[in-house]
Every structure is written in structure tokens, then in C-alpha cells.
Amino acid sequence: MTPVRPALDPELRDLLADMPLMSELTPELLAQVRQFPSPPVDSPAHRRDVTVPATDGTPIPLSVFSPANATGAAPCVYWMHGGGMVMGDRFSQIDIPLEWLDRFGAVVVTVDYRLAPEATGTTLVNDCYQGLLWVAEHATELGIDPARIVVAGMSAGGGLAAGVTLLARDRGTPSIAAQMLLCPMLDHRNTSTSSRQYAGEPGVWTRETNAFAWRSVLGDLADADVPPYVSPALADDLSGLPTTYVDTGSAEVFRDEDTDYATRIWAAGGQAELHVWAGGCHGFDALYPKAQISATARRTRTDWLARTLSA
Secondary structure (H helix, E strand, C coil): CCCCCCCCCHHHHHHHCCCCCECCCCHHHHHHHCCCCCCCCCCCCEEEEEEEECCCCCEEEEEEEECCCCCCCEEEEEEECCCCCCCCCCCCCCHHHHHHHHHHCCEEEEECCCCCCCCCCCHHHHHHHHHHHHHHHCHHHHCEEEEEEEEEEECHHHHHHHHHHHHHHHHCCCCCCEEEEECCCCCCCCCCHHHHHCCCCCECCCHHHHHHHHHHHHCCCCHHHCCCCCCHHHCCCCCCCCEEEEEEECCCCCHHHHHHHHHHHHHCCCCEEEEEECCCCCCHHHHCCCCHHHHHHHHHHHHHHHHHHHC
């Protein structure tokens, strides 16, 4: 029986009717999906590709996109892509942060962290953190204002952005001006009301696909040993975080863990802006950027970033 749950936005419902949806993910299906890389990046920005050593010495690719006529120290958006931590690459959803390069003259840096199940545990978030350290250490060379580094990510990338921000707070470096968590994947427990509502039938991202992804990431880790840097919803203390933007859809699996994360930042005395888009499915604004709800969501977060960067 179909569970009672919020309805999809009508425009999104019509668009999704033509999209092949999955009810669950398997190793065989994952292998097929990984055969399709992100499309080429269409941007006049100057691009520089570098590699940064991970903590175990593995080279981690980064791409740095800079405005063609950059002058002075620019804000930086450090981007972590989505894909359930099991698929995607550093160019996935790159059109989102490149909007901020065009609007604010921001330098956009995107990281190719290693994927599960080949990499597990803290490897993925540590890859992202090492890349961020490199950006902060090379801020002058990259034309970046070190006081205006924003970490951002969508879905799995939003969860990694939250984990990186917790790491930076606990280790005391680098300085992060803000974090943007877009429909973030925050809680490996997968037990919220919204996770149960979006189970049992095909969707953009379901409770079953989420369970597969988390099993891939956690590997042999026992539930009691999962660190909050991997599953940020486990963090006992959300104080001392930079100003935070969280958005999600009402019709998606991560809705409740995302709203809870923002609520707990407020409870710890922090500043967070939360938007729950009525009828939004998971990643709706990346899938269908021209839909009315998507255009509104993108405009709203860009307005927030404008206020944050000028503060």
C-alpha cells in the first residue's frame, strides 16, 4: 500500500513521469550508472586542475574555476558533489556553484573525493577536508579571500560539507565563513518519518537506495562506531558552526533529518536558514532547473549567499 505522504509539485510530477526511477540500488546497477560521466563543463571561466595528497598519499583531483577577468581577493565556494557517496564526479551539479562564479565573481573549487564502496569510513570526508586545507593554504595564489570561504554541497555532497565543517571546527582550521547544505545526506540511521514515507516504490532517491549507499560507505563499521564526521546527524554538539543554509523538499527522503539539523543548530545558539520546498522531490532543482519551484529555490539560496558574503 502506498504510504500517506506529501504530494509532488504538479510540474515536477509531470516531469518525473518521463524519468526512469529506481526503487533500490544494487552493485550491478551502480556499475552501469557509473559508466555515464558528467557532461562537459560549459563555462567561460578559467579552469585549473590540480591534485592534492590525501592523508594516505592518494592523489585527490581538484578543479579550480576562476572568473576570466578576476581582480582582487574573491570569495570561494568549495563544492562537494552528490551521488550518494557511491557515484558522480567533481563536475556533477557543477552548474549550481558556477552560477555563483557568474554572480559574485567567486572562485569555485570542486573535489573528486573517493567513492564507496571502494573507499569507506572517514576516507571520503577526509579527502574533502584535505582539499579544503589546500585551498586555504593557497588562497593568495588562487586569488581567494580566506575570510570568505564557503563550503557547499548537494545530497551526499551536502552531508560531506557538514562533516568537513565539523572537522574544521574541531581541528581549529581552516576558517569557514558559511556552509550551504542542499538536500544533505546527514543520517546513516535512515529511520525518520520521511525515510519511511519514501520507501517501497521507485523514486529519485528512496529509503532503499539510501540504505545501500550507507552500507557501502560504512563498510565494516559497527553502528556504535560511526563518527559524526561521516554521519553528521550523530554530532552531539552543533555549537560554534558558521552560518548555515539548509534546504530540502517536503516530498523527499531527507526532509526530516535536514530540518532536524537546522533546528539543532538553532538550539545550540547558531544561525541557520531553513527552506522546505513544498512538493520538492530529492534534488529537484538539479534535475529540473527551469521548473518554477527550482528557479525559486536557486534564487533564494543565491540571495542568501549575497547577504552572507556582504556581511
